[in-house]
Amino acid sequence: MRNDFYTRIAGELADIDAQGLTKPERVISSRQGPVVQVRLADGRTVEALNFCANNYLGLAGDPRVAEAAAQAARDAGAGMASVRFICGTQAIHKELEAATADYLGYEDAILFAAAFDANGGVFEPLLGEGDAIISDSLNHASIIDGVRLCKAERRRFPNGDMAALEDELKAARAGGARTIVIATDGVFSMDGHIAKLGEITALADRYDALVLVDDCHATGFLGDGGRGSAAYRKVEGRIDILTGTYGKALGGAMGGFVAAKKPVVELLRQRARPYLFSNALAPAVCGAALAAIDIARGLEGEDLRGHLKTNAIRWRGALEDAGFDLVPGEHPIVPVMLGEARLAQDLAAELLSRGVFVTGFSFPVVPRGQARIRTQLSAAHTSEHLDLAAKAFVEARDAVVERSKSQPVGVA
Numbered sequence: 001m002r003n004d005f006y007t008r009i010a011g012e013l014a015d016i017d018a019q020g021l022t023k024p025e026r027v028i029s030s031r032q033g034p035v036v037q038v039r040l041a042d043g044r045t046v047e048a049l050n051f052c053a054n055n056y057l058g059l060a061g062d063p064r065v066a067e068a069a070a071q072a073a074r075d076a077g078a079g080m081a082s083v084r085f086i087c088g089t090q091a092i093h094k095e096l097e098a099a100t101a102d103y104l105g106y107e108d109a110i111l112f113a114a115a116f117d118a119n120g121g122v123f124e125p126l127l128g129e130g131d132a133i134i135s136d137s138l139n140h141a142s143i144i145d146g147v148r149l150c151k152a153e154r155r156r157f158p159n160g161d162m163a164a165l166e167d168e169l170k171a172a173r174a175g176g177a178r179t180i181v182i183a184t185d186g187v188f189s190m191d192g193h194i195a196k197l198g199e200i201t202a203l204a205d206r207y208d209a210l211v212l213v214d215d216c217h218a219t220g221f222l223g224d225g226g227r228g229s230a231a232y233r234k235v236e237g238r239i240d241i242l243t244g245t246y247g248k249a250l251g252g253a254m255g256g257f258v259a260a261k262k263p264v265v266e267l268l269r270q271r272a273r274p275y276l277f278s279n280a281l282a283p284a285v286c287g288a289a290l291a292a293i294d295i296a297r298g299l300e301g302e303d304l305r306g307h308l309k310t311n312a313i314r315w316r317g318a319l320e321d322a323g324f325d326l327v328p329g330e331h332p333i334v335p336v337m338l339g340e341a342r343l344a345q346d347l348a349a350e351l352l353s354r355g356v357f358v359t360g361f362s363f364p365v366v367p368r369g370q371a372r373i374r375t376q377l378s379a380a381h382t383s384e385h386l387d388l389a390a391k392a393f394v395e396a397r398d399a400v401v402e403r404s405k406s407q408p409v410g411v412a
């Protein structure tokens, strides 16, 4: 029996590999940044331009953010060895919750170990039998899991399809739902598409529904003041519940949050399971996030956002000119569509050998046959970084195409 189990696990791994779906983890021996030191399989370390981090504002390796983390650890220790409600709440937790709520324009905020936990824990305490959640089909895995853990009726609409969303709203109302929540990513991470929050909030008003937005790929850099997708779509104040992360633009350490009206946050403190039954955030993590929010909110944040925007435009232009198939958009996520998983992996490997670090994405992260290299810009990239990387993309593509001619697919 036990042997069967281990044989089955090994078989599944072999299947994944045979389909070209294995996701290798490359070891980085430097800080996160536009240029990183990457350790190769043969043990050599190479310098590479990094185009696959969520380091939108370039703050993940920022010495001020790292020092704020170190200072918080010196002042408040490594951690509390407690969940928040027993003996785990320190001043720095309250400070970060207040800074988050104030920055994003909410009454209050509550911290989680990750946005994954925030999404996993936000639905179940607030909604139950007799309620309905209408979820975009491309929502992040953590929203899908969070919705599954909740007793509310589940409804789904195809990504960005407003007519289908309206049908679901009608059906939920006709079914007598007590509370209806529309749940959507603010930005869909595999495409960089920004949710149509203008239309979504208008529909929510018409059908008396609440709106929950997961703004992990927006907070800190999208819209006015970097306040996210609602600011970008000019519907600030209309999103009832916002979930987000400190693990991307806001310093890149880790940690998540839910921002909402006070009673909503209070009920989550009393009932959200990943909050109640998991350790308080480490002070270092809070210190890093506080420093990052400070930078993002201020004048420097404006500069960084301007630079990020310019970088995204320049990068899109360079790859389009070179004939790459991009998902159109304005977000610093710029997906290069390749189709087959193996091609995405091969091109990524070829690029690394030419000093550009990117990752191929394939099933189950994206649908089968839609493998891609998702490039992501950072405010920390210089125009020289972009030009070098664009040149490497062209050369790597030529090399991969040349190899596939001499070694036709399926023959190797």
Ligand SMILES: *Cc1c(COP(=O)(O)O)cnc(C)c1O
Binding pocket: 113, 114, 115, 116, 117, 119, 140, 142, 185, 187, 189, 214, 215, 216, 217, 244, 245, 246, 247, 254, 255, 256
């Ligand atoms: C990254 C991401 C998460 C998870 O954030 P963590 O803080 O790393 O757990 C959740 N939702 C979306 C849309 C994301 O992009």
